[in-house]
Amino acid sequence: MTAPDEDDASDRALLAAHVAGDPDAFDELVRRHRSRMWAVALRTLGDPEEAADAVQDACVSAFRAAGSYRGEARVTTWLHRVVVNACLDRARRRAVRPTVPLPDQPPADPRDRLAERETGIEVEKGLAALPVEQRIALVLVDLQGLSVAEAAAVLDVPEGTVKSRCSRGRARLAVLLGHLRNPNGSAPVPPGDAPREPDPEGGQP
């Protein structure tokens, strides 16, 4: 458990006030964290409409479940967990699949690829193409800056699982972004070959 800092103490106070009946406390809590929740939802789901719905779902879930918050984790960690669960619910209901296929052709014009990479589009496409479990792990750790321990708490999985998902996700991104000459198992492998299809259940260790 992370020692509560000043912000977390304030968040806890708001949550407690909400549970005690303060009609404005939860709105203030949402105002503080909505942008972060939005970022997680959008990066995870890749679709603004779905992300907005997930944030709504998460806010309502947190609103209703506030009384069950026991303070074991920081409020931000708890809110991350709620929004991640909302995203996973939506992703599973959609039986979400990668929105961008893994590359099966030689890369396009390197100058174009460089331009895209500079704007982050290529990275975002690659992120969207990852299995959802790996994508969420990377969103939490690399994009939101959570520690592995915090991400493990959010996802309710062992830290080793978070490490594995992050590493596998980065490795796939390395292939998608063209950082690897020989991405697949045994050598030699034709250039541009893709890693094998992910386990649909995200069955990493």
Add this chain to the structure above:
Amino acid sequence: MSDHLDLDGLADVLAGVAAPEHLDDCPSCRARLAELSAALPAVSASLTALPQPPEPPHLDSLVTAALATARVEQQPTAAPADVVPLAGRRTRSPLLWKAAAGVAAAAVVVAGVVLVAQRGGHDSSQQASRTGYTVSSTGTDYAAGASALSRQLPALLAGTARAAAPVLGMTGTAGAPASKQQLSPMTAPTTDSLAALRTTTGLAQCLAALSDPGQPGIPLALDYARYHGVPALVVVLPSSKTDKVDVFVVGAGCNQVDAKLLFFARLPRP
């Protein structure tokens, strides 16, 4: 010798969660491991460099509306036992963040209706049909969101809505005469807090906030009513699904920047 490591296997080695003996005997896998190890910092840097996505301007309204609904559901006196739960109805959020693009289109629609009124009504049916929506002022207090709205929806779309009798999920002035209109919102009374939304400009701006980008923002029906006791405008818009309609309940002050969204539901088209 065992099989070569695949990409996931190499990634697990780098994550420190696996240490297969195969690596000791396979220079090829060790070389690929080294290449992957060298590539990952650049990947991490690319991820870290991604900017935080800007929050869409409508998100605040959506969340506020969702929480308002949750609060209503939490109040035992406000939710009759046989009211349909609202959470399951909240199936889609509107795209509001390109609202400005829709202002012009919405203004055209409202202007068309104004034209109907100015023509004195001799061809109002034809014109109303052409412009495609009806305006009602039922004053109905939609107390339970989707349940009440779904009951009133056929009448709203048909232009025959009346102030609602107190039926399931709905409170209102039983038997009160309806003020159903098929004319300009400008002709409606302007002494209430919805006055701005009865003007061409005010309504156009509000419709722009509710319409999907690239869509004309032509409503199917409007009802100047109430929502949990406060003045509210019910806007029925076509849905992206042809068998549904999108029903928005907005408060006074709805404009292209802030829709003042009180409730949203996607309902079956009657």
